[in-house]
Amino acid sequence: MEAVKPVVDFEDRLEERAFSPLSHISAKYALLVAVLLVFIGLGVYAYQTQFREGLVVTGMRDRISWGLYVTMFVFFIGISMAGTLISAILRIAHAEWRLPITRMAEFVTVAALVIAPVFILLDMGQPTRLSNLFIFGRWQSPLTWDVFGLTTYLIGSAIYLYLALIPDLALCRDSKRLKSHPLKWLFKAFAVEWRGTHSQHHRLARTLGIFMIVIIPVAVSMHTVTSWIFAMTLREPWDSTMYAAYFVGGALYSGVGVLIILMAVLRKAFHLEEYFKLQHFKNLGYMLAAFSLIVMFFNVSEYVTEGFKLKGDMHLYLERMFVGPLAPYYWTYALSGMVLPALLVAIPATRRSIGFIVLAALLANIGMWIERYLIVVGGLSLPLQPYHPAIYSPTWVEWSLMAAGIAGFILLITLIVKIVPAVAVWEMLEHRKPKPVEEPVEELEQTRQPGLRVKLGSPFPEKPTPPVDGGRK
Amino acid sequence: MPENNDGTTRPALSRRTFLKLAGAGVLGLTVAGQGLRILTARAESRTEATTAPIGKGKRLRRWSAVIDLRRCDGCQSAGTAPQCAEACIRGRFLPEPMQWIEVYEHELPGGGTRFMPTPCMQCQNPPCVNVCPVAATWSTPEGIVLIDQRRCIGCRLCMAACPYERRFFLWGDPPLPPEAALVDYSPVHQIGAPKGTVMKCDFCTDMTSSGRLPYCAQACPNNAIYFGDLEEDLATNGRNVVMLSSFLSNNGAFRSKEDLGTKPRVYYIPGQGQDVGRSPFTKGLKPVEWPWDKTTEGAKTWKRSSR
Known part of the structure; x- marks a missing residue:
């Protein structure tokens, strides 16, 4: 027993760290929830006004007919990429440093996908007719594609999150620490008799294997059809064949950014310093920088080709964006939203500090929000008839609902990390274990797939393969 | 188990x-x-007034409009705001700031301007219809794009899609005069549409199908707006009747933003009001007025853009 002592210690500490947030509610936590509820309450009041008076209480008008709501919709859809990317792509790549952060990434995806459609509802002139989308839905409409894409993606990510949760729910059910937890019945019900046997592991591994493959094209299609809401129109700024790729790139960028921010917050709040190491921030930072370069590349590709030809009204559009009234937005996005985050990661001095990487992630997301605003409002502000470009200024109703949406997103994550462990305890334990349950190591070695490993610095010492990843036959 | x-x-x-x-x-x-x-x-409402075939055969009207820009001076000579737009507002009880037909002043390459009355183009490849998620807007067999405001969910995707900016949103409750209560709602005239839905020019097919000209064509003091039927190959401005096809060909007619492939049913004869004695260098239009805030109590209207 002495030989495995450190492992037990690790196990014990991990359980303690992962489960302690579940067992008590601090004053700070209650305060945060209260503040978020105040914002949501303000949003409810604002929506009441809008429901009664109509969208006349917003700053939107005929010429600029979409505003903050659609911006927020696109922004949250973008954020939802976090889960798929980290969880599915890194799982496929067998990048083991992902283990402590996959769970959070999946939280972000599900929460973002719950909030995003709310903004479509807020934007509708006749919200009570939402059911028309299903009763009279035309499959030819880009909006219907979005409805399909979003529901598929949301259900898929929720199942994916739940599947990877089952062993942890069983741990919660069996843990001595959570013996008198009020949600014990919930753990028991949702752990679906998980006992960690070989056949259960095998089946879970297979199901997760299928899901992680399937969820990636679903996510890509989600961002594609979101971009097509714009690209399927004849408006010159949106009339671009590369919009789908641009949106996927932007989604990867802001998704990783949100994940870095959430990781930093939970690290502090739940004292998870042992599991979220600098190396995690660095690795995600590298991804952030890579995606910022991709987004920069798309910017250059789009605007150089358009700017060289200056077809139609693109002259006016580019002039407005680069030197005109939209220039402050564009250059904030370009410089502090793309270039600066990449630099913060590229420069070794700043890269060595978690604070700077979080700053880069924060700047990236502010930048991407501006980018979404520029796409929606900037695109619509280009006049289609001879008149001076229209102006859009959001009203307090729109700002309140935007704040309420962000508060709702934070609240969902705040609640979920109190209900289930924020790190995938079982996966980390599996990774540490010298051998899996009831299975000889040799057999596993054969089923392992070489060559798929991404050698980003792992914060954990290399140990024999976890059964879950290699369990395919 | x-x-x-x-x-x-x-x-x-x-x-x-x-x-x-x-x-x-x-x-x-x-x-x-x-x-x-x-x-x-509610299928019955979709077809009632607009798809009745003419005569005994199966021929369908193919409604179209020709706007003779040689005769349009933006009502400068009449000294009023564009009367086509004002008649449309009064006839269809349009709330401020809707102008289903709107006269735009376009710059000419050699200086000066010309006026272009711009109704809905009634595209035969209509981008608005193509994007509607609930089929609340559709093309009738006669080629008119209509909206059923009982089905519209108010997503405004059609407004984003329309390259002519000819769709308008009921941002609030429209200030309707008492006489508006005399008609029941129909997609053909759109009177009584609820807030939170989209409206647009419907080519007044409720009037054209009974032999009358639309409000804008009736009101034009210079008879610049012709209405007609491509099927019968006839059009009239209320004074002259022309053979539609040769009228278009002989006068070099064009369609707005032809390169977008929307196939409009509205044609323009190039000109800048020269036939009614306008110099292209006399610029400016009088602003259109909406009478409803005077005739309707508590009317709440809105502007074109935020500020």
Whole structure:
């Protein structure tokens, strides 16, 4: 027993760290929830006004007919990429440093996908007719594609999150620490008799294997059809064949950014310093920088080709964006939203500090929000008839609902990390274990797939393969 | 419960049964959805006034408009705001700031301007219809794009899609005068549409199908607006009747933003008001007025843009 002592210690500490947030509610936590509820309450009041008076209480008008709501919709859809990317792509790549952060990434995806459609509802002139989308839905409409894409993606990510949760729910059910937890019945019900046997592991591994493959094209299609809401129109700024790729790139960028921010917050709040190491921030930072370069590349590709030809009204559009009234937005996005985050990661001095990487992630997301605003409002502000470009200024109703949406997103994550462990305890334990349950190591070695490993610095010492990843036959 | 080799129990619901049940469920939902659709569909309203064939045969009207820009001076000579737009506002009770037909002043390459009255183009490849998620806007067999405001969900995707900016949103409750209550709602005239839905020029097919000209064509003091039927190849401005095809060809007619491929049914004869004595260098239009805030109590209107 002495030989495995450190492992037990690790196990014990991990359980303690992962489960302690579940067992008590601090004053700070209650305060945060209260503040978020105040914002949501303000949003409810604002929506009441809008429901009664109509969208006349917003700053939107005929010429600029979409505003903050659609911006927020696109922004949250973008954020939802976090889960798929980290969880599915890194799982496929067998990048083991992902283990402590996959769970959070999946939280972000599900929460973002719950909030995003709310903004479509807020934007509708006749919200009570939402059911028309299903009763009279035309499959030819880009909006219907979005409805399909979003529901598929949301259900898929929720199942994916739940599947990877089952062993942890069983741990919660069996843990001595959570013996008198009020949600014990919930753990028991949702752990679906998980006992960690070989056949259960095998089946879970297979199901997760299928899901992680399937969820990636679903996510890509989600961002594609979101971009097509714009690209399927004849408006010159949106009339671009590369919009789908641009949106996927932007989604990867802001998704990783949100994940870095959430990781930093939970690290502090739940004292998870042992599991979220600098190396995690660095690795995600590298991804952030890579995606910022991709987004920069798309910017250059789009605007150089358009700017060289200056077809139609693109002259006016580019002039407005680069030197005109939209220039402050564009250059904030370009410089502090793309270039600066990449630099913060590229420069070794700043890269060595978690604070700077979080700053880069924060700047990236502010930048991407501006980018979404520029796409929606900037695109619509280009006049289609001879008149001076229209102006859009959001009203307090729109700002309140935007704040309420962000508060709702934070609240969902705040609640979920109190209900289930924020790190995938079982996966980390599996990774540490010298051998899996009831299975000889040799057999596993054969089923392992070489060559798929991404050698980003792992914060954990290399140990024999976890059964879950290699369990395919 | 059946047992696996390793002693764990297998759920009574096998994968095969589950898949069967799920398949049956999806099928059932689809059938139920279609049934609901049939029960709730209001098909009768979609076709009533606009698809009645002319005469005994199966010929259909193909409504179109020709706007003779040689005769349009933006009502400068009349000294009023564009009367086509004002007649449309009064005839259809349009709330401020809607102008289903709007006169735009375009710059000419050699200096000066010309006026272009711009109604809905009634495209034959209509971008607005193509994007509508609930089929609340559709093309009638006669080629008119109409909106059913009882079905519209107010997503405004059609407004983003329209390259002519000819769609308008009811941002609030429209200030309707008392006489508006005399007609029941119909997509053909759109009077009584609720807030939160989209409106647009409907080519006044309720009037053209009974032999009258639309409000804008009736009101034009210079008879610049012709209405007609491509099928019968005739058009009239209320004074002259022309053979539509040769009128278009002989006068070098064009369509707005032809390169977008929307195939409009509105044609323009190039000009800048020269036939009614306007110099292209006399610029400016009088602003259109909406009478409803004077005739309707508590009317709340809105502007074109935020500021």
